[in-house]
Amino acid sequence: MKIRRAIAYFIDWYLITFLMNLLLVAADYMQTGEMTTNVMPITRFQAGEQVLLLIILFFLQILYFCVIPKYLLKGQTLGKKLTKIKVVNKDGSEVSFLNLWKRDILGMIVIEGCFMPLSNYIRNVLMLVIGRSFTQYFIYFSFAAGFVSIAFLLFDRKGRMLHDFIGSTKVVVV
Template identity: 30%
Template sequence: MKRLQVNTTQNVIINFELANLGQRILAFFIDNIIKFAYIYFIIYMFNFTLIKAAVDGDSWSIKAIDILLFLPITFYSLYTEMLLNGQTLGKKMLKLRVINIDGFKPSFTDYTMRWFLRVVDFNLFMLIFVYVSSLGANEYLGLLWLIFLGGKMVGLFSIIMTKNNQRIGDISANTVVVNLKDEAKFSQTILEDISEEYVPTYPSVIKLSDNDARIIKDTFSVAKKSKDYKTLIKLRTKIEEVTEVKSKDKTDIIFIDTILKDYNFYTQNM
C-alpha cells in the first residue's frame, strides 16, 4: 500500500495511506450510479411533454431547461467535494478524501482544477467521438470506439503510473486522495474542518509549532471525551502562556477548539 509522507514546516512527519486504484474506481462507480439515478428521476418523474407545451415549442427555452435540470450532474464532483470536505458521496462511503499534497485542506482553486481536468482524465477525445459519429462514418466506427475508450482511460493510467496515485487533475491541483479507514491515525494529524469563510480569532496561534498543535489536539480529544475538566483548564492555561493570548470564549472547550481551527487557518493560508 502506497503512503504519502508529509514533512511539515516544523519537521513533523505525517503519514497518509493513499487510496488505491480499486478504491477510486469503486468510488467513481458509486458516484456514477448516483448520477444515473438522478437522470432516471428527472426523465421519469418530470413530464417533459408538458414542459415543451408550456414554453410553446421555443427550442431555446427547452435547451435552457435541459441545461438547468442537468447542472447538478455537470458540477457534481465540484460541489460535493467542497461541501463534504474533500469527499463525493462515493468517496464518503468508502472513507476516502481529497487533501492537499502538503496535508492540508485543498482550496477552492484546487477543487475547481480537479473538476475541470476531468475533461482530460475521463472525457479526452469526447468531442471527436461525437463529431465523427454525427457524420455517420461507419467505416471508422471500430477505431472511433477505441479512441473513445482510450480517452476514458487516461485518468486510470495516470493513477497507475504516478508515484502518489494521482490523475491529471490531482497533479495540476497538487492534491492526492487518501484512505481514512484508519480513523485513529488520521485524527492524530493537525487537520481541522474549517470553511472557506472562516474568520480566525487568535492570530498569535502562529507561535505554536505543528507538534504543539498535535499534542493540543490529542490531549483535548481525550479530555473532552472523558469530561476531564481539570486537564482542559491546564491545557487552556498552557496555551494562553505560550501564545500570550487571553481566552475570549465562554468555555475552555470552545477556546481550545477555536485555537486549533485558527492554527489550521493560518498554516493553510501562509
C-alpha cells in the same frame, strides 16, 4: 487505495447517473404526462430545452462533486465517504473549491469526459450543433485522456490520476 478509488468512482458514477436521469425523466413526464422507466436521452427534448436541461445538469454536477465535498463532507463525495478516502490539495491541506472545480469540471468532464454522464449529454447536444463528425474527435480525445488517466492511477507511485494533476489534488485515506 486504488481499489477504494475505483469503488468510490463506481458509487459516485451510479449516483450522479441516477440523479441526472431522474431529472430528465421528470422533465419528460412534465411535458408528456407519461412516466418512463428507461434511460432518458437528452436528445428527446427540443434544442432550447436541451440547453436548459444541460445547464441544470451542470449545476447538479457542481453540487455533487464540488459543493458537497467542499462545504459538507470535507473533501468527500458519498462514494469517497463510504470507502473512507477524501480529496485534499496536493500539499495535503483541505481541498479548495477552485481545485475541486478544476479537478472535476475541467479534468473529469472536459478532458476525461468518456467516463462521466454529463460529458455524454454535452456531446449529444454538441452533435446537434456542430455535427457528428467533429464531435467524434472530442470522443476520441476523451477516451485517450481517460485511458491515460487510468494508466497514471495504475503506474504513478502516488496513484494520482490526470484530473488530480489538473486540480492540484490527491486522494488520501481518511
